[in-house]
Amino acid sequence: MTTTATSYRSTRPAGHDGFGQVLWAEWTKLRTVRGWVLTIFLAAALTAAVPIFLASTARSNDAVTCAHGVCEAEGQTIAVGPASTAVVDNFYFAHQSLATDGSITARVSGLHGTGRLAIQSGFPRPPSTMPWAKAGLIIKASTRSGAAYMAVMLTGGHGVRMQYDFTHDVAGTSAGSAQWLRLTRTGDKVAAYESANGRQWIAIGTAALPGLTGTAQAGLFVASPTFQAAIGSGDSSIGIGTHATASFEHIALAGARPGGQWTGTQVGTPNASVDIKIAVNGHQARKLQVSQAGSVQVAAGTVTVGGSGDIAPFEPIVDPLHVTFFGTLFGLIALITLGALFVTAEYRRGLIRTTVTASPRRGRILLAKSIVIGVVAFVAGLVGGGIALPIASHKLYVNGWRPPVWPEVTLTSGIGLRVVLGTAAIAAAATVLGLAAGALFRRGTGAILATTGVVIVPLILALVLPLTLATWLLRLFPAAAFSLQAGVPRYAQTSTVCAPYHSCFPLSPWHGFAVLCAWAAVALVVAIYALRRRDV
Amino acid sequence: MEATIEVTGLRKRFGSIVALDGVTFRVEPGQVTGFVGPNGAGKSTTMRVVLGLDSPDEGGASIGGVPYASLRHPLSHVGALLDASAIQPSRMARNHLLWLAHSQGFGARRVDEVVELTGLASAARRKAGGYSLGMRQRLGIAAAVLGDPPVLMFDEPFNGLDPEGMAWMRAFLGSLAAEGRAVLVSSHLMSELQGNADHLLVIGRGRMVADTNVSDLLAAASKDRVMVRTTDRGEATTVLAQAGGTVAISSHDLLAVSGLPASRIAELLGSEGVPFSGLAPHQATLEEAYMELTKDSVEFRGTPAALEETR
Numbered sequence: 001m002t003t004t005a006t007s008y009r010s011t012r013p014a015g016h017d018g019f020g021q022v023l024w025a026e027w028t029k030l031r032t033v034r035g036w037v038l039t040i041f042l043a044a045a046l047t048a049a050v051p052i053f054l055a056s057t058a059r060s061n062d063a064v065t066c067a068h069g070v071c072e073a074e075g076q077t078i079a080v081g082p083a084s085t086a087v088v089d090n091f092y093f094a095h096q097s098l099a100t101d102g103s104i105t106a107r108v109s110g111l112h113g114t115g116r117l118a119i120q121s122g123f124p125r126p127p128s129t130m131p132w133a134k135a136g137l138i139i140k141a142s143t144r145s146g147a148a149y150m151a152v153m154l155t156g157g158h159g160v161r162m163q164y165d166f167t168h169d170v171a172g173t174s175a176g177s178a179q180w181l182r183l184t185r186t187g188d189k190v191a192a193y194e195s196a197n198g199r200q201w202i203a204i205g206t207a208a209l210p211g212l213t214g215t216a217q218a219g220l221f222v223a224s225p226t227f228q229a230a231i232g233s234g235d236s237s238i239g240i241g242t243h244a245t246a247s248f249e250h251i252a253l254a255g256a257r258p259g260g261q262w263t264g265t266q267v268g269t270p271n272a273s274v275d276i277k278i279a280v281n282g283h284q285a286r287k288l289q290v291s292q293a294g295s296v297q298v299a300a301g302t303v304t305v306g307g308s309g310d311i312a313p314f315e316p317i318v319d320p321l322h323v324t325f326f327g328t329l330f331g332l333i334a335l336i337t338l339g340a341l342f343v344t345a346e347y348r349r350g351l352i353r354t355t356v357t358a359s360p361r362r363g364r365i366l367l368a369k370s371i372v373i374g375v376v377a378f379v380a381g382l383v384g385g386g387i388a389l390p391i392a393s394h395k396l397y398v399n400g401w402r403p404p405v406w407p408e409v410t411l412t413s414g415i416g417l418r419v420v421l422g423t424a425a426i427a428a429a430a431t432v433l434g435l436a437a438g439a440l441f442r443r444g445t446g447a448i449l450a451t452t453g454v455v456i457v458p459l460i461l462a463l464v465l466p467l468t469l470a471t472w473l474l475r476l477f478p479a480a481a482f483s484l485q486a487g488v489p490r491y492a493q494t495s496t497v498c499a500p501y502h503s504c505f506p507l508s509p510w511h512g513f514a515v516l517c518a519w520a521a522v523a524l525v526v527a528i529y530a531l532r533r534r535d536v
Numbered sequence: 537m538e539a540t541i542e543v544t545g546l547r548k549r550f551g552s553i554v555a556l557d558g559v560t561f562r563v564e565p566g567q568v569t570g571f572v573g574p575n576g577a578g579k580s581t582t583m584r585v586v587l588g589l590d591s592p593d594e595g596g597a598s599i600g601g602v603p604y605a606s607l608r609h610p611l612s613h614v615g616a617l618l619d620a621s622a623i624q625p626s627r628m629a630r631n632h633l634l635w636l637a638h639s640q641g642f643g644a645r646r647v648d649e650v651v652e653l654t655g656l657a658s659a660a661r662r663k664a665g666g667y668s669l670g671m672r673q674r675l676g677i678a679a680a681v682l683g684d685p686p687v688l689m690f691d692e693p694f695n696g697l698d699p700e701g702m703a704w705m706r707a708f709l710g711s712l713a714a715e716g717r718a719v720l721v722s723s724h725l726m727s728e729l730q731g732n733a734d735h736l737l738v739i740g741r742g743r744m745v746a747d748t749n750v751s752d753l754l755a756a757a758s759k760d761r762v763m764v765r766t767t768d769r770g771e772a773t774t775v776l777a778q779a780g781g782t783v784a785i786s787s788h789d790l791l792a793v794s795g796l797p798a799s800r801i802a803e804l805l806g807s808e809g810v811p812f813s814g815l816a817p818h819q820a821t822l823e824e825a826y827m828e829l830t831k832d833s834v835e836f837r838g839t840p841a842a843l844e845e846t847r
Contacts, residue, residue: 007539007565007600008716010612010684015641017609025639032631033624350622354679357587357616358639360605535590 022359022368030342030372039338040380047331047384047423054323055392060400070269073405076226077269078314079146082211086314086404087166088225089145090268092294092307093138095219102185102255104137104218107198108154109178111135111246113224114306126227126240131157132495133224134311135246137183139190140218141211145268148211150190151221151311152181152204154246161493162192162204165211166313169493172204185255188212198250218255219262220248220303222294225310228497230467237497245295245306264296268309313489315496320401321409321419321487322503323392324385328423328485329456331384332430335377336455339434340447342373347442356536363528366439370524373435374428381427385420386411409487418509422484425513429520430455433478436523439531454478454519462500471498471506481516484509537600537613539565539686539718545595546585555581556592557742563720563735565686568713570733570750571722572826578742579722580618583689587616599687611640615680616689620672620696625665629656629675632664636679646682654678655704669696677708688712689720694728706732726826733822738829746829750822757825758818762798764791764805765814772810779804792818 015021030036064073064086071078073086081087098104113129136153150164152172160172160179172194180195191206224244230237253260294307343366346352359365393409393416402408409416433455437447458479462470474480483505490504498504505512541563548556556578563569571579584590586597588604599607599614607613623632633647651660654674659667664675673693680688693705709732713719723729729736736753738746746753763786766772772791773783781796793801798815805812820828 006716007537007718008686010686012612012646012684014612015609015683017640021639021641024641025635028631028635028638029624029627032627032635035626345624349624350619351624353584353587353589353618354622354636355639356589358611358636360588360607360610535584 017359019364019368022364023371025358026365026368026372030376036338036341039334040376043331043334043338043377043427044380044384046334047327047381047427048387050327050330051323051388051392052327052395054326055320055395055399058320058323058396058399058401060320064405073314074317076314078405079144079268080404081146081166081313082148082209083165083167084404085167085407086316087146088268088310088312088314089147089166090266090309091134091221091223091311092296092305092309093140093143093217093219093221093265093267094262094296094303094305095140095143095217095265096253096256096260096262098139098185098216098218098253099255100185100187100214102218102253103182104139104254105180105182105198105250105252106137106220106248107178107180107250108135108137109247109249111154111156111222111244113156113242113244123231123238124227124229126242127156129156129244130224130227130242130495131155132310132312132493133222133242133244134161135222135244135248135305136220137181138219138221138311139183139185139212139216140267141209141213141216143217143265143267148209149311150183150185150192150207150209150212152183152192152194153221154179154181156224156244158493160194160204163311163493164190164207165209166311167491168207169491170205173202180250183218185212185216185218218253220251220296220305221311222246222305222307223309223311224307225312225495228495230497230499237499241308243306243308245304248303248305249301251301251303262296262298262303264294264305266294266307310495312494313491314405315490315494316405316488317496317499317502317504319487319503320396320406321393321415321485323396324388324419324423324487325482325485325503327384327388328381328426328482329459331381332427332455333452335380335427335431336434336451337444337448339373339377339431340438340441340444340451342369343435343438344442344444344447348444352536362531366436366524366528366531370432370435374432377431378424378428381424382420384427385423388423389416389420406488415487415489419485419487422481422509422513426481426484426516429481429513429516430478433516433520433523436520436527439527440523455516459500467497467499470500474500474512475506476515478516478519480505480507480512483507483512537602537686539716540600541586541597541687541689541718541720542599542601543582543586543595543597546582546592546597547594548581548585548590548592554742556585556595559595559739559742559744561737561744561747563687563718563737565718566713566716567734568709568719568721568729568732569735569737570726570729571720571737571739572726572729573724573739573745575724577724577739579724579739580691581742582739583616583618583691583720583722586689587614587618609640609683611636611683611685613683613685614687614689615683615685616691617673617676617680617693618689618691620669620676620693623664623667623672623675626663628661629664629667629671630660632675633678633682636682640683642682650678650682653681654708670698670701673697673701673705677705681712686716687718687720689722691722692724693721694723694725702728726823727821730822738826740830748829753825753829754820754822757820757828761792761794761818761820762796762801763814763816763818764793764801764812765789766791766805766810766812768810771808772805772812775804775808775810776801 133156138151140149458477546559
């Protein structure tokens with residue numbers, strides 16, 4: 001036998017081994033195991049079916065109730081705002097009629113909470129002045145609760161604000177305790193100004209209010225919202241009405257009838273009362289003490305106004321569209337399992353050696369696997385969520401969860417798109433996290449437990465832990481991403497308790513999603529590093 | 537690129553166990569090289585290092601002078617079968633080859649070619665989990681030759697084969713070598729390589745024991761030994777030993793004599809009147825040659841039978 005034989009040379013054309021080929025191979029791997037393909041369909045089916053089922057059984061037992069022209073939802077007095085959505089519009093208003101063109105100016109000072117109500121010890125106590133206590137100038141279409149308005153105000157803790165038509169909130173520049181404020185009306189356009197000295201004025205903004213026609217009411221207002229706090233965990237919360245007063249000087253009104261007098265009107269209902277809601281399911285409100293009336297006193301050029309309530313969008317505590325979350329939860333368990341198995345099955349059989357032999361650049365393997373499984377999970381979430389949302393949303397409407405309190409969410413609405421795309425995005429990122437855990441642990445059970453442990457378990461813990469702890473869990477863990485599925489809009493200028501029990505998440509949707517993505521990215525980078533360093 | 541495997545000074549430990557302790561060899565093209573040693577001697581670890589799966593503590597390995605990790609489209613350079621059971625049981629055998637083909641940019645046609653080549657055509661659309669060990673070995677061979685590589689490595693390919701499969705495997709390995717490929721075949725049983733291996737690498741406890749041409753080895757082992765069949769074993773032994781020969785009892789009527797040429801043995805026994813019926817120069821088996829080769833090697837004496845591969 002000779003040792004100088006001619007080496008074999010293949011006559012076959014050489015292949016390619018770019019990243020595209022690794023992707024192609026991983027896709028072929030995924031689609032050729034029937035159990036895995038079935039898992040993908042199962043995940044999509046669960047994501048779709050569970051919300052539809054839950055929505056069809058979720059009857060609204062505390063829809064809007066109206067009596068004597070006053071409507072309530074979730075124990076709060078509500079009105080219907082210019083955008084046909086539920087609003088809170090209760091405050092004390094010292095006003096005069098204002099023609100289509102005119103302005104009002106005043107120096108506002110001394111905003112502070114008054115008359116704190118005695119409550120049982122052991123319950124959380126409201127601050128002396130609520131951060132969203134408001135005192136300022138307002139031009140409102142009428143004194144009807146829910147009528148269009150523009151206001152510029154001093155707040156207890158958020159400086160000067162310009163707010164109009166309930167959902168709009170623009171921050172001013174200063175935050176002094178005394179402030180000159182001005183509103184100027186030209187037809188349906190109103191501009192808001194602030195000044196530190198009454199001479200130099202800074203424009204905060206201008207808005208056109210479609211509902212502001214003809215003679216309007218202009219004047220001074222004070223409101224102090226209900227203090228809400230969670231008691232312990234879960235659904236128990238306390239609501240305590242608060243009251244505030246403020247002084248107005250150097251009042252100048254242009255466009256009003258000469259010699260007009262200030263009329264004090266309670267817009268909406270005074271709700272300076274203590275409501276303690278202790279409920280397990282739904283809301284049972286117990287009123288302990290009723291109303292502290294609003295007031296207006298005029299003395300030597302100074303008008304002092306006292307009032308309670310709030311001028312803000314109504315944020316329902318209950319989010320009926322939370323049903324989509326449960327579908328995603330079940331779908332995710334299937335997808336996370338698949339993501340982990342996509343790697344650990346190879347370790348279990350030693351197949352990972354064949355994979356690494358075929359693609360010696362190991363980082364590419366996990367990257368390709370992530371892209372393949374991520375895209376597949378995204379599509380499963382998109383299909384599942386896309387089927388679930390319109391059907392579940394319709395069933396919720398039929399069951400009494402409807403405007404003005406709860407928006408009707410369609411597939412093409414902002415919320416609808418966010419929920420469906422969010423479902424898909426959560427599915428993709430959580431599945432990649434499962435895959436990275438699989439590559440790190442190299443054992444299916446460990447990887448699946450670890451991933452569901454950080455994605456799903458915090459959601460359950462948040463229901464039983466005290467609110468502060470629950471809030472931190474939902475900030476730090478990938479579970480934060482579920483805020484993408486919030487079905488009711490949340491506003492910064494409200495004082496509603498954000499209760500995880502009612503699927504309120506501390507982080508905004510995309511911030512929450514960023515937390516999940518960060519987890520997945522870090523896990524993937526560590527997994528790639530480990531795969532490159534370790535023997536396989 | 538030259539079809540060779542070069543391994544230089546490999547050392548690797550797994551915890552307190554020294555798996556490789558200075559392994560050096562070169563596998564040449566155009567022949568089947570047997571890689572022999574007991575279980576746990578370091579054969580599989582060496583192969584994993586060659587494929588870049590395990591990193592050695594010292595030393596290195598290359599294919600035609602290039603480390604495996606630097607190969608472009610690696611399966612066109614090296615084909616390997618490490619573990620026939622490394623398959624996803626629920627995946628069709630053909631699909632197992634298909635993803636591997638896709639990873640190198642090959643299409644389904646190449647898959648069908650190797651399926652045909654390894655005689656799996658009728659079973660290719662069955663789940664690989666239902667395959668017998670023999671069929672899995674064929675599937676592993678099919679995966680190894682997918683890229684038509686000039687270098688091939690098979691770890692224990694004869695495991696689980698029936699005699700017919702054994703014959704097929706021998707012929708297949710031989711034909712691969714005849715085409716000018718370098719073929720490295722590991723086995724813990726020397727007999728499996730009988731009549732198949734052209735070159736032999738013997739490893740024990742992570743060290744090279746021998747690196748030799750098989751024909752030279754057999755000649756050396758057979759050299760100068762004559763088998764004598766006699767009915768009077770005692771007398772024959774005395775006569776031959778007195779004449780300077782070394783006599784070993786092979787069976788109840790068979791003696792292995794060395795140190796004396798056959799003609800001299802016949803002459804001595806004839807003159808002393810010792811009856812003998814057969815006299816033949818000895819042709820050693822590979823197994824015997826192996827025993828001869830390793831009899832002085834401490835590593836093999838008292839080696840725990842089941843010093844398992846660490847992985």
